[in-house]
Amino acid sequence: MTSNALNALDRRGFLKSAGALIVGFSMAGTDMEAQFGSAPIPDAPSNDQIDSWIAIGADGSVTAYSGKEELGQGISTAQQQLVAEELSMPFERVKLIYCDTALTPDQAYTSGSQSHPANFNHRNLALACATAREALFRMASERLGVPAEQLTASNGVITISADSSKNVTYAELVGGKKLKLMTDRSAKRKHPSQWKVLGKAIGRPDMAAMATGQFEYVHNVRLVGMLHGRVVRPPTVGATVVSVDEESIKNIAGVVKVVVRKNFVGVVAEKPWQAVQAAAKLNVTWTSGAALPERTEFYDFVRKLPSHDTLLLDSKDTSQALLAAVSVIKARYDHPYQMHGSLATSCAVADVTGDRATLYSPTQGVWYQKTTGAMILGLKPENVHVIFRRGSGCYGLNGADTVSYDALVLSQAVGKPVRVELSRKDEMAWENYGNAWTIDERAGLDAHGNIIAWEHEAWTPSLGNRPGANTPGNVVTGMLLGYQPAPFVPGAPQEPRSYNNGSNGIPSYVAGRIGGVNRGTGIVKSEKVLVHNVQSPFWTGPLRSPARLQNTFAHESFVDEIAAHVKVDPVEYRLRHLQQRRVTGVLKAVASAASWETRPSPKSGNPRTGVVAGRGAACVAYEGDNGYTAIVVEAAVDQDSGRVAVKHMWVAIDVGPISNPDGLRNQAEGGALQGMSRALGEEVTWDGAKITSIDWRTYRSLPLGFEIPKIDCVLVNQPDEEATGAGETSITVVAAAIANAIFDATGARVRQIPFTTERVRKALEERT
Amino acid sequence: MSAITLRVNGRTRSLDVDPTTPLLYVLSDELALRGPKFGCGLGQCGACTAIVNGAAIRSCITPVSAAAGQEVITLEGLGTPEKLHPIQKAFIDEQAAQCGFCLNGVILTTKAFLDKNPNATEAEIQHALSNVLCRCFTHTRMHAAIRRYAKEVAK
Numbered sequence: 001m002t003s004n005a006l007n008a009l010d011r012r013g014f015l016k017s018a019g020a021l022i023v024g025f026s027m028a029g030t031d032m033e034a035q036f037g038s039a040p041i042p043d044a045p046s047n048d049q050i051d052s053w054i055a056i057g058a059d060g061s062v063t064a065y066s067g068k069e070e071l072g073q074g075i076s077t078a079q080q081q082l083v084a085e086e087l088s089m090p091f092e093r094v095k096l097i098y099c100d101t102a103l104t105p106d107q108a109y110t111s112g113s114q115s116h117p118a119n120f121n122h123r124n125l126a127l128a129c130a131t132a133r134e135a136l137f138r139m140a141s142e143r144l145g146v147p148a149e150q151l152t153a154s155n156g157v158i159t160i161s162a163d164s165s166k167n168v169t170y171a172e173l174v175g176g177k178k179l180k181l182m183t184d185r186s187a188k189r190k191h192p193s194q195w196k197v198l199g200k201a202i203g204r205p206d207m208a209a210m211a212t213g214q215f216e217y218v219h220n221v222r223l224v225g226m227l228h229g230r231v232v233r234p235p236t237v238g239a240t241v242v243s244v245d246e247e248s249i250k251n252i253a254g255v256v257k258v259v260v261r262k263n264f265v266g267v268v269a270e271k272p273w274q275a276v277q278a279a280a281k282l283n284v285t286w287t288s289g290a291a292l293p294e295r296t297e298f299y300d301f302v303r304k305l306p307s308h309d310t311l312l313l314d315s316k317d318t319s320q321a322l323l324a325a326v327s328v329i330k331a332r333y334d335h336p337y338q339m340h341g342s343l344a345t346s347c348a349v350a351d352v353t354g355d356r357a358t359l360y361s362p363t364q365g366v367w368y369q370k371t372t373g374a375m376i377l378g379l380k381p382e383n384v385h386v387i388f389r390r391g392s393g394c395y396g397l398n399g400a401d402t403v404s405y406d407a408l409v410l411s412q413a414v415g416k417p418v419r420v421e422l423s424r425k426d427e428m429a430w431e432n433y434g435n436a437w438t439i440d441e442r443a444g445l446d447a448h449g450n451i452i453a454w455e456h457e458a459w460t461p462s463l464g465n466r467p468g469a470n471t472p473g474n475v476v477t478g479m480l481l482g483y484q485p486a487p488f489v490p491g492a493p494q495e496p497r498s499y500n501n502g503s504n505g506i507p508s509y510v511a512g513r514i515g516g517v518n519r520g521t522g523i524v525k526s527e528k529v530l531v532h533n534v535q536s537p538f539w540t541g542p543l544r545s546p547a548r549l550q551n552t553f554a555h556e557s558f559v560d561e562i563a564a565h566v567k568v569d570p571v572e573y574r575l576r577h578l579q580q581r582r583v584t585g586v587l588k589a590v591a592s593a594a595s596w597e598t599r600p601s602p603k604s605g606n607p608r609t610g611v612v613a614g615r616g617a618a619c620v621a622y623e624g625d626n627g628y629t630a631i632v633v634e635a636a637v638d639q640d641s642g643r644v645a646v647k648h649m650w651v652a653i654d655v656g657p658i659s660n661p662d663g664l665r666n667q668a669e670g671g672a673l674q675g676m677s678r679a680l681g682e683e684v685t686w687d688g689a690k691i692t693s694i695d696w697r698t699y700r701s702l703p704l705g706f707e708i709p710k711i712d713c714v715l716v717n718q719p720d721e722e723a724t725g726a727g728e729t730s731i732t733v734v735a736a737a738i739a740n741a742i743f744d745a746t747g748a749r750v751r752q753i754p755f756t757t758e759r760v761r762k763a764l765e766e767r768t
Numbered sequence: 769m770s771a772i773t774l775r776v777n778g779r780t781r782s783l784d785v786d787p788t789t790p791l792l793y794v795l796s797d798e799l800a801l802r803g804p805k806f807g808c809g810l811g812q813c814g815a816c817t818a819i820v821n822g823a824a825i826r827s828c829i830t831p832v833s834a835a836a837g838q839e840v841i842t843l844e845g846l847g848t849p850e851k852l853h854p855i856q857k858a859f860i861d862e863q864a865a866q867c868g869f870c871l872n873g874v875i876l877t878t879k880a881f882l883d884k885n886p887n888a889t890e891a892e893i894q895h896a897l898s899n900v901l902c903r904c905f906t907h908t909r910m911h912a913a914i915r916r917y918a919k920e921v922a923k
């Protein structure tokens with residue numbers, strides 16, 4: 001059924017039909033009768049690349065093709081709004097197709113808060129829409145005999161503004177013609193002030209299907225003759241296969257095959273429950289694996305490992321500035337490995353027959369599954385067709401890529417379609433965790449209590465990553481199959497050549513001077529940011545706001561500590577050291593919304609026992625310039641138990657022109673609560689040999705049934721700015737704001753995430 | 769293998785399955801229902817929830833034999849996009865989801881609880897959801913949807 005539905009949408013079939021107007025980024029691979037727009041771009045993609053963004057059919061239908069997929073973040077709704085807006089079509093009449101290697105443009109990964117900036121600014125999908133609109137207006141101008149400026153469009157009909165009886169539909173304009181256009185840099189987009197569809201709180205079209213159990217997740221893909229696979233992962237980190245005793249499962253009904261390839265072990269059975277039982281009972285002898293570092297000393301251990309160093313900033317005067325400072329403040333912050341911990345375990349369905357493969361995958365990068373999947377199968381990439389199907393929310397590199405390899409390998413081994421669903425333990429013990437960090441901050445103050453120098457030095461272990469075009473060994477299945485992760489090479493830092501705050505390693509309060517130009521958002525001129533990458537014993541990869549969240553936890557806790565040291569209100573103190581108006585804008589907006597009381601922390605007069613309340617703030621320019629957010633948290637701390645209860649959160653967010661205010665609010669709210677769960681309870685754990693956080697008892701996620709704080713969002717619309725990322729902004733500032741609120745309430749500073757009751761009690765004991 | 773008869777969403781279904789098979793696999797594979805979902809296989813997250821004889825149960829740890837002859841309701845048994853159950857409508861009205869994978873457990877757990885406790889307090893509803901997870905953390909909206917539905921039930 002799935003394949004039929006896809007065939008019906010096949011763009012190539014669509015092109016063979018009566019007529020079409022297509023906007024793409026290449027002239028290659030077309031036999032169009034007419035071409036207009038600019039000259040062919042140099043380095044045009046080859047013929048086999050999918051190159052079209054927009055197709056308007058002879059029936060007036062509008063189909064958009066995007067390389068940015070719906071993961072639950074709401075981007076498909078916003079993209080559909082964008083196309084409807086630019087082409088003056090009703091929202092419901094726009095069809096959006098995304099992330100199918102046979103149909104849609106290659107826009108690399110859907111990740112890193114890049115979908116909104118990539119497709120809503122003057123390029124890619126938005127530019128294609130504007131190009132199509134201008135072409136339709138040119139055609140209508142010729143047809144109706146009036147200049148294009150005298151025309152308006154609505155519901156797929158172009159009308160003479162002064163005489164609504166004279167009009168022409170898109171269908172009539174396209175008719176039997178086959179027109180291929182290139183995206184045109186000079187095509188004009190509608191200004192947000194003219195928007196009728198974009199910018200509105202349109203509900204998600206997939207909501208009803210999800211709420212009624214009709215939505216097709218990748219878990220629901222069913223192919224004719226499909227079998228069920230299950231993998232058998234090593235029992236400990238670093239263990240390799242010694243032998244596999246197939247006899248051990250001979251009594252389990254329905255087993256089709258035991259598949260062993262180097263250290264990859266899996267079973268295929270007729271039914272899922274048979275596969276589950278077979279995988280559980282298969283007797284595999286493994287080597288003992290590697291000894292793991294002691295968990296309680298891990299952050300110190302990490303600081304002593306050989307490192308690959310990156311210098312993001314160095315004004316070369318911080319040592320002297322710190323020596324000359326009236327006072328120097330130092331603090332260390334520790335952040336654990338955390339999990340994506342998707343609600344569903346990862347799942348994929350593969351059909352590998354002969355020299356061809358079709359893969360239904362929840363991957364964030366279908367084009368990279370195509371190339372790395374081909375490597376694993378020994379097939380040509382052009383013979384591997386990857387179709388995105390939604391899994392549960394991933395928040396980054398969960399098990400989606402690794403389970404896709406599992407499905408491909410097992411399907412190839414049996415020559416039939418195979419669906420693989422991981423167990424909860426296999427998902428949690430082997431996913432690419434969000435990186436651990438241990439961070440030192442040092443600042444020098446002048447006689448007025450202002451910051452004159454800031455040093456940030458961080459250590460972070462990593463292993464593997466997204467597979468990219470050719471590194472399947474970056475995730476566990478690839479490694480088990482014999483591929484290596486991207487190599488780790490220790491090295492001394494190079495001089496920074498350009499300003500890059502993509503990891504938010506650079507605090508908001510420094511000048512960010514590179515090449516004689518200040519590019520940072522702050523004013524502190526004496527600045528140094530040094531990062532030590534070291535090798536991780538566990539797999540790591542991007543988890544929502546990777547590095548940005550951990551660095552911001554340190555920066556925004558630290559600036560609060562300094563403000564408290566000099567007895568200045570923490571919002572006022574931040575504003576003193578910031579110069580970029582969008583960061584100050586969200587900070588002022590959130591302080592106003594929360595009726596922020598200007599005074600230093602901690603709050604005076606709170607008792608030292610029982611439950612006390614406090615408030616904390618934090619802000620960030622996400623990735624330096626890809627979204628701006630500030631938060632105020634009101635929290636209660638039970639000083640006897642150490643329990644922290646967040647009562648109220650205010651979030652201000654500026655992501656440029658707002659494409660869908662309700663979608664943005666949903667992301668800001670979800671990010672704030674996810675950040676709270678990560679700050680209060682989430683931590684990957686291990687013993688001497690293996691991961692021990694392997695289910696929801698051993699990895700704590702705040703359930704639906706806890707006391708949920710009130711959340712107020714302030715959406716700061718910036719219609720004249722570029723669209724930025726949105727989904728990773730609010731989560732970035734939560735942990736610091738909670739730590740600052742705990743300090744405000746109690747005078748105790750927590751510097752290690754998560755803020756468990758034990759750690760809060762310890763901080764309370766240590767307070768002066 | 770043995771013959772088992774289930775009543776699922778008002779229809780009688782006779783199946784030949786291993787009686788130890790968790791109900792979840794029977795619903796999602798033998799009967800191709802998309803509502804009940806595999807989340808953990810341990811009864812810890814709620815994604816697999818089904819309503820059996822009026823009670824929300826975790827179908828991933830319930831053998832199919834335990835549901836034999838009983839009335840099983842899944843998310844698709846409540847309503848359709850064309851004819852929504854009020855609780856489904858409340859979730860749509862509040863746009864209370866992101867990826868939507870948890871909706872099955874949240875909606876069915878809430879419905880079964882409010883059917884039996886129509887005048888439950890907010891704290892009691894929270895308690896009923898203490899073992900239901902949403903990893904997108906759409907909690908605020910979900911509780912707004914639940915409050916909206918709870919008001920209707922209490923009427």
